[in-house]
Amino acid sequence: MQLITYINDLLYRYECVIIPGFGAFLTRQKSAYIDSNTNKFHPPSKIVSFNRQLQANDGLLANYVASVDKCSYETALQKIRNFTAEVSRDLLEGKEVSFKNIGEFSLNEEKSIQFEPVEHQNFSTSSFGLSTFVSEEINREIYKEESKSEKEIEPKVLNTERKPSKPYLKYAAIAVIALSAVGLGSMKIYESQVQQFNYAERQKANSLIENQIQEATFVISNPLPVLSLNLPKHTGNYHIVAGAYRLEENADKKMDELREKGYSPFKMQASKYGLHQVLYASFESRSEASKKLYQIQANENADAWMLVQEIK
Numbered sequence: 581m582q583l584i585t586y587i588n589d590l591l592y593r594y595e596c597v598i599i600p601g602f603g604a605f606l607t608r609q610k611s612a613y614i615d616s617n618t619n620k621f622h623p624p625s626k627i628v629s630f631n632r633q634l635q636a637n638d639g640l641l642a643n644y645v646a647s648v649d650k651c652s653y654e655t656a657l658q659k660i661r662n663f664t665a666e667v668s669r670d671l672l673e674g675k676e677v678s679f680k681n682i683g684e685f686s687l688n689e690e691k692s693i694q695f696e697p698v699e700h701q702n703f704s705t706s707s708f709g710l711s712t713f714v715s716e717e718i719n720r721e722i723y724k725e726e727s728k729s730e731k732e733i734e735p736k737v738l739n740t741e742r743k744p745s746k747p748y749l750k751y752a753a754i755a756v757i758a759l760s761a762v763g764l765g766s767m768k769i770y771e772s773q774v775q776q777f778n779y780a781e782r783q784k785a786n787s788l789i790e791n792q793i794q795e796a797t798f799v800i801s802n803p804l805p806v807l808s809l810n811l812p813k814h815t816g817n818y819h820i821v822a823g824a825y826r827l828e829e830n831a832d833k834k835m836d837e838l839r840e841k842g843y844s845p846f847k848m849q850a851s852k853y854g855l856h857q858v859l860y861a862s863f864e865s866r867s868e869a870s871k872k873l874y875q876i877q878a879n880e881n882a883d884a885w886m887l888v889q890e891i892k
Contacts, residue, residue, distance in 0.1 A: 600642070600661075681698060848891065
């Protein structure tokens with residue numbers, strides 16, 4: 581039956597697939613496990629079960645049938661009704677109905693539907709390609725015995741025979757020790773003399789430096805020229821206003837911001853309304869001011885405007 585293939589496809593994607601008027605297939609996740617009796621490793625899986633109570637149509641199966649068979653929704657529902665009617669008739673006649681790769685249906689003595697899922701089928705897409713395998717039991721006792729045998733090492737026989745001593749070696753050793761002691765004592769005396777000499781020379785150098793400092797006169801023969809800064813002044817009656825602020829500290833922040841951008845801003849005195857206006861620049865002619873205003877509005881401040889006023 582083609583409808584069983586559609587149900588099989590949906591079980592890989594969804595946890596609940598309802599066959600309207602018949603029941604619902606439910607899936608649940610099962611973690612990987614090891615069968616201790618057979619030493620068989622089973623991968624993670626998604627197991628399917630059946631619930632007879634869920635029969636209300638949720639539209640999932642009908643929409644899928646309609647999209648695959650390219651038919652209307654009502655036609656898809658009619659196909660599902662015909663399918664469930666055929667399955668129910670076979671069950672009432674005492675037949676076992678097999679859903680390929682899903683499970684088998686049958687009726688018990690109380691005429692209740694029984695479902696037996698297929699054991700080898702795994703609906704988990706994350707475990708695709710993983711299969712069960714058997715691993716032979718590891719004999720750890722054999723490994724321990726081998727380890728012990730590997731550690732067995734034949735004992736070494738020490739040669740206790742004493743070789744004849746050579747008396748001239750003793751005198752040579754005594755001579756070396758004596759020469760070392762004399763050299764060490766001479767080195768200590770030399771280091772002491774060097775330290776005393778260095779200390780005396782350091783004292784002479786410090787005295788000489790102190791005398792030179794006391795006799796020195798600080799005269800600047802070539803003074804640096806006076807640095808004069810010509811700050812641009814806001815002249816003219818046409819001014820580009822960056823903003824007007826009731827709090828003077830906000831106006832000062834705006835001034836710092838404009839300085840960082842390379843402007844030479846100017847803060848006007850508070851107006852009669854108590855606003856502190858901050859200027860980008862001032863110009864003698866309206867054309868120059870308009871050109872600068874359009875440039876500022878286009879690039880950084882669309883709210884800038886022109887003020888025509890004489891600044892005293």
